[in-house]
Amino acid sequence: MQRQEIEAVIQTGTEQALRRLNRLDGLDIAVRMEQPANPLHGDYSSNIAMQLAGKLRRPPMELAALIKAECEGLWGTKQILPLIDRIEIASPGFLNVYIDWKAWARRAPSSVFSGRAGKTIVEHTSVNPNKSMHIGHLRNSCIGDTLARLLRRTGSEVEVHYYVDDLGNQLADTVVGLMEIPLDSPQSRFGDFCWNLYAAINQTYEQHPELLNRRSEILHDLEAGDNNTAWFGALVAEKIIREHLAEMKRFGIHYDVLVWESAIVRKGLWDAAFKQLKKTSKFVLEREGPQAGCWVLRVGDESASAACSPHLTDKVLVRSNGILTYTAKDIAYHLWKFGLLDHELRYSEFVGGVSSTDPSGEPGLFGKADAVVNVIDVRQEYPQQVIRGALQAMGYGSQAERLHHASYGVVSLSPATAAELGIDISDGRSSYAMSGRQGIGIKISELLDRMESALPDSRGSGEGLSSRTIAAAAIRYYLLRFSLDTEIVFDMKQATEMAGNTGVYLMYAHARASNVLSKGQPISSPNPMEPPESMPEEPEQAERLLIRSIAGWSDALERASAALAPQMLCSYAYQLATHFNQFYTACPILRAESATARYRLWLTARFAATLKDALEVIGLPAPERL
Known part of the structure; x- marks a missing residue:
């Protein structure tokens, strides 16, 4: 919050300076404050004077002086201003703001965030239930879980989905393998056995392509339901999903609800989506050509918007043999996510507080989101754009704008x-x-x-x-x-390295701070989080770097949340831990004079609390001992 408040002060000062010059009209002013690496260059700095110099044909140093004067004229009129110790001008036109850290220390830490309006559904992991997961899947899960934590931490209501594709080719392949291929592969887990089986069946397809017809038959049976194959596939998928959830639990990853693809199809959600799509001119049944007999969504061209790329090509949603494509079912799923279908699903507890769609369950309050975040790798950008195009074609433009693809690179x-x-x-x-x-x-x-x-x-x-x-x-x-x-x-x-920018380094920094605080209890304030009465007029450089890092936590949260960028949290936490370790080395804490020791113990306590908060959002423990 601090950065935003200071930006607001400089923004107001800039606008008033331009108003005095009669040059405010027509100028797009957006002040952005950055933290210089060297604290001698200020705690926050802006180059707004240099941005405006060319447009106004005035020297940037002259503009910086005018803006500084207007900001200083605001002194005492806003709550933030007591935090500003001074504003200095530096060549070639920087406005450098220095914080009064004693005033900052006595200000209650900000924990209130605006968040995203309404409910946000975060869908992540969504691994095919046909074998064990690999590290590429885990990257998806870690990103999604951290985004859910981040959005909750910044004030949003969040619901986490795991979409189970229990009607897809991959599960059908595993079912074919279990039915048709004898495999001797001792494993302690079913998913590991299926890992080897899945590779074996795909090798067999190359030697016996006629088995692909068997896969098509099984796909039909899985989608139809209420037959031997469908029940067998359901048992296979459920067993593997239970293993997936148990594995994710080791990494602190939790879900609110499993949405099974079979529920989307068998409970009429696709039928309802199909009726809506047929009302648009973009959804057509091809009568001739290579796509004859297929239902095709025409996206791109005039149906495109800011939410949908104009370069998309037509997408088959229903094949000529009646089998739905994955994207078709995903469109129905997203209509349900946004509460745009009348159909309600039922749910029961699956395991460990995780709900699951279940035809014999009870009504629930899932879905009906105001925004959706899908964590899917970059190779799925096209299907995500098709979903936006479908929403746009059906008249749901605002929902298309609020469908976010958190795209990430694959793991090799x-x-x-x-x-x-x-x-x-x-x-x-x-x-x-x-x-x-x-x-x-x-x-x-x-x-x-x-x-x-x-x-x-x-x-x-x-x-x-x-x-x-x-x-x-x-x-x-x-x-x-x-x-x-x-x-x-x-x-x-x-x-497996332990040093440098690693999770172990961060956890060790928290454990080190906890150890210092434990040893310093006899000399610390009764409440170590309350600033001591005696504080230095000018902190030492290591102290100043640390206190600046602590003060930047709320800004880091806001920026990471707005950008859906969990790596920003990691960068912040690593910098924070590094500055603490530098402070720990440069500034004696327990051996310092009593007033200085109490101040440095307070600084250590603020660091530990801030790093613990950051670790919780990232999804790491904050140990007192490592």
Whole structure:
């Protein structure tokens, strides 16, 4: 909040300066404050004078002086102003704002955020229920869970969905394999057995393509329901989904409701969506050509809007054999998400507080969202655009605008890791894609075992969190810290490192601060979170960097929430922990003079509370001992 308030002051001062120059009309003014790396250049800085200099044909230093004078004229008229110690001008026209940190310390920490209006549904994971999950799936889950935590932390009502595609090709392939291929593969988990079976059936398709007809038959049976194959497929999917949820629980990942694709089809949601689509001129039955007999959605061209790319091509929703495409069912699902269908679903508890669509369950309050965030990898951008195009074509433009695709890069394997898994790397590529059809990839359980085995040598006595918990937290942070649009080239050695920008580094910083606070209880204030009466007039540089980082937490939350960018939280937390460790090294705490010790213990307590908050949003534990 602090950054926004200071921006508002500089914005007002800039507008008043331009008004005095009779140059306010027609100018687009948007003040943005940044934190300089060097605190000597201010706690916040703006280049607004340099932005305006060319438009006004005036020297930026002259404009900066005018803006500074107007801001200083506002002194005492707003609550934020007592936090500003001074404003200085620096060549070639920067406005550098210095904070009165003693005044800031006595101000109650801000925890109120505006949030997104109404309910936001966050859908993530949504892995096909046909085999165990791999690390690419885990990146999706970690991103989605952190976005849900972030949106809740910034004031939104959030509902988390796991969409279960129990009518798709992948489950049909596994069912074909279970029915048709004898496989001797000792495994402790059903999903791991199906991992090998799924690769085997896809190899068999190449040798016996006639089996693809068997898959088509099974797809028809799964979609029809109430037959032997449908019940068999349901049992397979349920068993694997239970394993998925148990695995995700190790990483602190939780869902509110499982939405089964079969419920979308069998409870009439697709039929209702089909009727709505048929009322538009964009949904047509092709009578001739390669798509004859198919129902096709024409998206793009005049149906395009800001929410829908004009470069989309036509999309088949119902094939000529009557089988629905995945996108067709997804359109019905999104109409239901936004409360645009009259049909209600029923629910029962699945496991551990997670609800599930269930025809024999009870009515529930799920769906009817005001906004939707789908965490799906970048390769699914086209289907997401088609859904927006369908909403637009049916007249739901505002919903199309509020459908957000949190797109992320896929996870591939480094050459060293690929070689460790037995993949031929003689072609010298820089990365190797995972493939469920070929059985290539790192299962999450395997990664967790390897990560855990790398921990004991660096943990000393092994007290505190369990190795399994630390391993899961380290993996989660590793998958979150990269920009979403970045493809992660996963390297086993790099992922198991303990130093640098890692989850272990952050957890260790919290444990270190907790240890200091425990030892400092005899000399700290009764409430270590309350600032002491005696505080330095000018903090030392390490103290100032730390206090600036602590003060930036609310701004980091707001920005990450607005951008749907969990990596921003990781960058903030790493900088915060780094500044604390620098402070810990440069500024004696327990050995300092009593007044200074109380001040530094307060600063340590504020750091620990802020880092704990950040770790909770990121989804990591905040241990008192590691």
